[in-house]
Amino acid sequence: MQNGYKTKSRSYIMEFFTAHKEQIVSAADIHHYLEENGKQVNLATIYRNLDKMTDEGILLKYKTAKDEHAVYQYTDGHPECHEHLHLQCVRCGRVIHLECGFMKDIRAHLEEHHGFALECSSSVLYGMCRECKEMESGSHEKNHE
Structure with a gap:
């Protein structure tokens, strides 16, 4: 299932998800984490990668009940x-x-x-x-x- 093109941005995002396996997170959470760790990836690139990773079955995508924003969960091991x-x-x-x-x-x-x-x-x-x-x-x- 994991057949996406490997970019530096994608590897940064994967690092985030492997460190936060049991959490559901937003693109903004990822963006904030990467910025705090000196890894510059623009939000549009994060969304593009999240969409690809969802299509590949690496992530699950949910809509939050409160504000209808998309959040993501890493499916590793599940x-x-x-x-x-x-x-x-x-x-x-x-x-x-x-x-x-x-x-x-x-x-x-x-x-x-x-x-x-x-x-x-x-x-x-x-x-x-x-x-x-x-x-x-x-x-x-x-x-x-």
Whole structure:
């Protein structure tokens, strides 16, 4: 799947994604990171590379619910990203891949009972990851002492 032309800009963008594997990010996030690290890549070039990488299956592209901006997720190590839901922590931004047999049950239920065919590649459920919940409950316990 990875058959794109290798440019310096593309390699910078890939460096970013390999360092942020479990996050969903915007083009602006990438641009800001590259600028902070002394790597000058204009925003149009970033968008062009993101589109190519999405077409090649390297990235998934989502629209945010709040403002309809595009955000991207690296699919490294998760070749079935198009077949499962993604869970994103609203506190730390971490993305969890719901890679379990439960996905078949969810899809079957939605189809059978609601006549709905789930499109997983653009589906993100928002909530709080275990680590953030534990941190939050630990801080609440301290506040109640």
